[in-house]
Amino acid sequence: MKSAFFKNVLALANLFMLLLVSIGGAAAQDPVTLTWWTTSGRDSPEPAIRNVIAAFEAEHPNIKVDVSIMAEGAYNDLMSTAIAAGEGVPDLAWYWSNNWLPQALDLTDRLDNDPDISRDIFHTEYFNNWVVWNDMVIALPYDIGANFVMYNKDVFDDEGVAYPTQDWTPQDYIEIAKALRNEDKRRWGGDRPRGPFRALWRNMGATNPYSDDSTTVEGYINGPESVAAYTWLWDLVDSGATPTPADLEVLGTEGTGPVDLFIAGRLGMATLNPGSMVSTLEAGVNFGVVPEPRVPGNENWVHGWALRAGIWKNSEHPDEAWEFLKFWNGPPGQRILMEQGLGHFPPIPSLLAEYEYADTEWYQGFLNVLDATQTASWRKDHPCWRGAVIRGVRDAWDLIMLGEIERDEVQATLDAMVEPGQAALDECVPRLGG
């Protein structure tokens, strides 16, 4: 009886061991599943995203990518919540908010020691300004963009005005805008800038709203170069050659520039972006691309940007995530995205040369713009620039836009901005650094 009992126990134990071994064997063969949150748009349409994943999974049968494609607003909410909670962050995600960067994995060693990919393949300005943070590589760049001036050649021809050149000046901009203004055709010459201290301000010599060491506003926001730039804005508004903020709100495209007005031929020139370039192309408009105007002798600046894909620092599968990241952000994934999403511009110069319209004049103009120095080179180390200081001195901008001050009041108006600007800076720097 006892012997039968032990036999049964032994048999059961054997069965149990077999079961464990088989489970272990199965587990060893199970692919790792990476979670990835992303958004889609015309620069990365959903089918293209899925095609990149399929291509990656075909090359890496042990890795599966569980992608969640969501709207931008939902993405921001979910990501902010997960980052704040410190859990539930996906293995892979866009780290487009600077506030999320401390949660991204440092990729420096992986990038520098991986034979499959090198930082040299990426556009230097975009790489250094968008994925290097506190001397660490915290993501890889993806889908770059920039602001530039697009001009409607048909409008210029219609009004008998010569096209702008690569080395045009801010004064040229005003003169051309006035020449293109045609009230009978309800046409404006050019748009107004969307804020101070972007590329145009820097091209006029007004580089920063405060000192490099983030201590002083006096002499910067109200310095001679800044006064000159704001006075230029005053002249532009006064010329009547530009649509008012109300016109732009209704007839333009909020936030990203008045591409609708431009395509409709009611705006001769507009400061737009690569997405607008594609929309204009699809609308059959004959257009050209030049950098934002610049005072001769000043450095050539561009307001550019790159999305950045990173790995969560607490990911359980950092090695597999890295494999996917370098596929997605490297030539294989970027080529698929560029070929399947016309509005996708990879941060890899050798791929940009393969773009479908690479031979066109406007595309060459766009490539030329990309080589300028980026405003982000200053902004990335000065996080108080936007959220605090520019908001603090916004009144000067509004007063000029509304036509509420005279030309000779610009200096005094900017002088009055020193105190709120300094207060905003003093509050922000201890919190965000800079």
Add this chain to the structure above:
Amino acid sequence: MTPQERRDAKTGYLALSPWMVGFVIFYAFPIIATIYFSFNEWTLAEPPIWVGLDNYARMFTRDPLFVSSLRATTLFVIISLPTKLVLGLMLALLLNLKIPGMNAFRTIFFIPAVISGVAVSLMWIWFLNPDTGVVNTLLSYFGIRGPLWFWDLHWALPSVAIMSIWKVGGAAIIYLAGLQNIPAQLYEAAEIDGASKWGRFWRITLPLLTPTLFFQLIIELIDAFKIFTEAYVITHGGPLKSTYFFLYYFYEEAFRNANMGYASALALFLLVVILSATVFVVRTSKGWVYYEN
């Protein structure tokens, strides 16, 4: 407590429990967390740092935007709240008339109340466009040059108030329910006694409608202090901070300036303001709200 009462109490708590759980998770906990974070500096990605009362000190002593936003919000409340209450009541009186097609009118006037704030904002951008908008086009027929509305320093805040008043149909429906609760025999008796229409409104309608007015006042008061969407979608707080409402400032601090601690302090301050205003209304209600029973 008898066994039956204990059983009833258990059943009651059981029935309440889903709501209680929801309240604790979605209301009580966030409020307590907000109180805690208001004493911290917190940029989301890094752990909060305790700063004591510094956020409150900044708010009350060295933050001009706090003053601007409070001023804009208070002005908005002063303009929109009484206007909405009066117009809502007037509209309800009209919708209470017995004429053919009244249900259709009621529906039409109620529709704005159920359209999303963003859609309404986008629509009003078109309505009040200085050059091509419906309003200025109509004004131009009478030789009047309309203002720049949302883009005018002096008209931006009234424009937002006009927008909010346009949604008065929601309040009117509540008033209408109140009006229809007033016994018809009171009007009949007053009519027999020779009371004028104004006398009937003043002596019967208004007193008996005060509970509804009271309810509506509190709801509209809270709603007015929480004005946000219009500033977010249309004016971005401008021009010259004329529509820089408190909640918009809170949003900018929290989600654009990564200043969750200070934003929490702002949120708590708004809570206190709304709570105080509500308590004040409730306290004074004993003097002017008439309950039949």
